[in-house]
Amino acid sequence: MDKIDRKILALLQKDATIPVAEIGRKVGLSTTPCWRRIQKMEEDGVIKGRVAILDPTKINAGVTVFVSVKTNEHNEVWMRKFAAAVEEFSEVVEFYRMSGDVDYLLRVVVPDIAAYDAFYKKLISKIALTDVSSSFAMGQIKYTTALPLEFAILSDEEK
CATH class of the missing domain: 1.10.10.10 (Winged helix-like DNA-binding domain superfamily/Winged helix DNA-binding domain)
Incomplete structure (x- = not known):
């Protein structure tokens, strides 16, 4: 590059x-x-x-929920089962395995709290979770899909 x-x-x-x-x-x-x-x-x-890149409010997906998941299951089989369950939900637009107090973090987009509640009920019916905590975004301050390019490794002749 x-x-x-x-x-x-x-x-x-x-x-x-x-x-x-x-x-x-x-x-x-x-x-x-x-x-x-x-x-x-x-x-x-x-x-x-x-x-x-779509406007979430124009497609009735304007509520963003950050879902923190904790589990007592720390093994490959459970992780794959959880990932497969999450993959089934179109509402989940981002999914991360985390370090620290939270094991997994999901970003979920839905039309309203009732739709989130339905999502939550379907999720917990598919897999056992130790603790689920949901935080609703009150407003979006910054959003970009652009990655910072200053970290891209240049070829030797460009350095």
Whole structure:
């Protein structure tokens, strides 16, 4: 990866629909070399996909709930069973195994508290959990899908 790749990624993170010719112009490349770089980053898994980012309130999913899960089960079999159960829920948009006091953290999006309650009941019917704590987001202060590119490792000649 070099500085041009980082510039391309920065542009794509802001708007993945930007034409390749425009990206090339902004980073100082013609269309074909720019397209080749994008394809290489896709093949290498740097670019994992291109998606549309939706407004949750416009699709009736405006309530965000952070769900902290604690368990007494700390083994591979239980973890896989829990992950499989969580995978079934479209409401879960992020799912992490954590260090510290909480074992797992889920970000759940639903229309309202009643929908969260229904989700919760379905979740606990699928797997035994020691402790579940839910925190409802009162407002979103910052949200981005863009990752910081200053940490990307540059090739030796670019350092």
